[in-house]
Amino acid sequence: MHVFDYDVLVIGSGPSGQKAAIAAAKLDKRVAIVDRRTMIGGVCINTGTIPSKTLREAVLYLTGLSQREMYGQSYRVKDDITVADLAARTQHVIGRQVDVIRNQLSRNRVTLISGVAKFVDPHAVMVDDGNGRPTKVSAEKIIIAAGTRPARPESVEFDERTIVDSDGVINLERVPRSMVVVGAGVIGMEYASMFAALGTRVTVVERRPKMLDFCDQEIVEALKYHLRDLSVTFRFGEEVATVERHQGGTLTTLHSGKRIAADTVMYSAGRQGLADELALDAAGLTGDKRGRIEVDKNFRTAVEHIYAVGDVIGFPALASTSMEQGRLAATHACGEPARAMHELQPIGIYTIPEISFVGKTEDELTDSRTPFEVGVSRYRELARGQIIGDSYGMLKLIVSPRDHKLLGVHIFGTGATELVHIGQTVMGLGGTVDYLVDTVFNYPTLAECYKVAALSAMNKISQVDRLHDEY
Numbered sequence: 001m002h003v004f005d006y007d008v009l010v011i012g013s014g015p016s017g018q019k020a021a022i023a024a025a026k027l028d029k030r031v032a033i034v035d036r037r038t039m040i041g042g043v044c045i046n047t048g049t050i051p052s053k054t055l056r057e058a059v060l061y062l063t064g065l066s067q068r069e070m071y072g073q074s075y076r077v078k079d080d081i082t083v084a085d086l087a088a089r090t091q092h093v094i095g096r097q098v099d100v101i102r103n104q105l106s107r108n109r110v111t112l113i114s115g116v117a118k119f120v121d122p123h124a125v126m127v128d129d130g131n132g133r134p135t136k137v138s139a140e141k142i143i144i145a146a147g148t149r150p151a152r153p154e155s156v157e158f159d160e161r162t163i164v165d166s167d168g169v170i171n172l173e174r175v176p177r178s179m180v181v182v183g184a185g186v187i188g189m190e191y192a193s194m195f196a197a198l199g200t201r202v203t204v205v206e207r208r209p210k211m212l213d214f215c216d217q218e219i220v221e222a223l224k225y226h227l228r229d230l231s232v233t234f235r236f237g238e239e240v241a242t243v244e245r246h247q248g249g250t251l252t253t254l255h256s257g258k259r260i261a262a263d264t265v266m267y268s269a270g271r272q273g274l275a276d277e278l279a280l281d282a283a284g285l286t287g288d289k290r291g292r293i294e295v296d297k298n299f300r301t302a303v304e305h306i307y308a309v310g311d312v313i314g315f316p317a318l319a320s321t322s323m324e325q326g327r328l329a330a331t332h333a334c335g336e337p338a339r340a341m342h343e344l345q346p347i348g349i350y351t352i353p354e355i356s357f358v359g360k361t362e363d364e365l366t367d368s369r370t371p372f373e374v375g376v377s378r379y380r381e382l383a384r385g386q387i388i389g390d391s392y393g394m395l396k397l398i399v400s401p402r403d404h405k406l407l408g409v410h411i412f413g414t415g416a417t418e419l420v421h422i423g424q425t426v427m428g429l430g431g432t433v434d435y436l437v438d439t440v441f442n443y444p445t446l447a448e449c450y451k452v453a454a455l456s457a458m459n460k461i462s463q464v465d466r467l468h469d470e471y
């Protein structure tokens, strides 16, 4: 006779919740996962990562943007791109992904419970699926994977049509002629890129003096150059005071007094954790004012048998890291040995062009007074770069002149988010730039840029070593 309904109950079916549930099921636990019927797969599948990445693919294909180097600046696959054209691809992918997730859960015997969970005691939640008869579900271990929602300031009149957040932007009725993007974080810059590519006149308003300051600044400069070329205007060091809805469009007023008229405003100024909707106090827990939950290195909260993973615990708040947190938390909760997550984690930013990196930036190394040498390879000097018509892409390797270890890899351009894993593997296995110099790459590929950049870094290191030896 079991004391609890389940061994493990997971709240939220986003990337962290799914992986937690499946990891626990693989360890022969009786597992349930709870989420709203319309949100299977979480923010990741329904409103965030997957819709935005699919939309980007549709935009790149339909605008023909990446082919214009070859076929001229007026090249387009479709002249009048409608929201329906874009939505068709997004809906197709979301539908397929939800099917995949349902199937994975069911073949691992994870019970999917529909509804919203709220704690009633430290071992039980009440699940309300809107039918007026909430059900109590208890479990020995509970894993909170509740994620986040877009932050919505009071001073903004959201209407889901002209003034939207990043959830609403995928449901716009038409491609706007002009748009204000508030917040130059990752979400803001990814959507600014997509709408600029569609021909929308985009103005980005960002409170800080610069954007994406965790990235290589040379690459951020290159991105800004590309976006300005697509008619994006940047307003850095400016804060939005109010956003109003009018008959003929929206009016955004900045603290500096500037006023910007636009068809649409997209607010992408951070996200709020959903811990505040879980009645945490019934479990003996508290969230912070941003709706997040504190955890230890094993993702355990202040209450021993309750874990929290994914965006609800804050930084880095990525689908990639959330999945791994879920798996590790479930492994620990089930009493199995779990290794810590590898400290090297790649960042992929799906702007147009895309950015990806792993390891340190030049600025970080300079601040910590760590010597480094840089090797750069440009796609336009690679046969594959010419073939695909990418003349702006680049890869930068940051190398230690002392032991030749790779300290960072920064990529801008086609395939950046895939290519980064080569560098990540070399770094993760403690390899040096000598491996990249000596190794043979397929030709013609973009991966070849690793060898070109490695040779460039080694040439500089050898030159310094020769001078040093002479001395």
Ligand SMILES: Cc1cc2nc3c(=O)[nH]c(=O)nc-3n(C[C@H](O)[C@H](O)[C@H](O)COP(=O)(O)OP(=O)(O)OC[C@H]3O[C@@H](n4cnc5c(N)ncnc54)[C@H](O)[C@@H]3O)c2cc1C
Pocket (backbone or CB within 6 Å): 011, 012, 013, 014, 015, 016, 017, 034, 035, 036, 039, 040, 041, 042, 043, 044, 045, 047, 048, 049, 050, 052, 053, 115, 116, 117, 118, 145, 146, 147, 148, 166, 187, 274, 277, 278, 309, 310, 311, 312, 317, 318, 319, 320, 321, 322, 348, 350
């Ligand atoms: C526009 C956008 C683009 C992004 N692009 C990327 C990207 O390219 N790469 C990347 O790695 N990351 C990206 N992210 C981040 C990524 O989506 C998140 O890091 C990831 O989804 C977090 O996963 P999670 O498991 O914490 O849960 P989420 O995906 O946030 O899902 C949480 C789930 O919990 C459910 N839930 C909440 N409370 C309850 C409750 N009380 N009862 C039942 N269910 C509940 C919600 O309904 C939801 O389904 C993007 C995010 C956004 C918004």
Ligand SMILES: NC(=O)c1ccc[n+]([C@@H]2O[C@H](COP(=O)([O-])OP(=O)(O)OC[C@H]3O[C@@H](n4cnc5c(N)ncnc54)[C@H](O)[C@@H]3O)[C@@H](O)[C@H]2O)c1
Pocket (backbone or CB within 6 Å): 182, 183, 184, 185, 186, 187, 188, 190, 205, 206, 207, 208, 238, 239, 240, 241, 268, 269, 270, 271, 316, 317, 318, 348, 349, 350
């Ligand atoms: N490719 C990816 O990995 C990816 C893509 C999208 C989102 N995400 C994740 O989603 C999360 C949320 O992203 P985000 O971009 O919404 O948040 P963010 O916090 O990264 O960026 C918000 C930006 O808005 C600015 N801002 C806030 N209020 C403002 C105001 N009133 N006026 C002007 N500027 C203002 C902030 O200074 C900040 O730069 C992040 O954790 C991110 O990692 C990841």
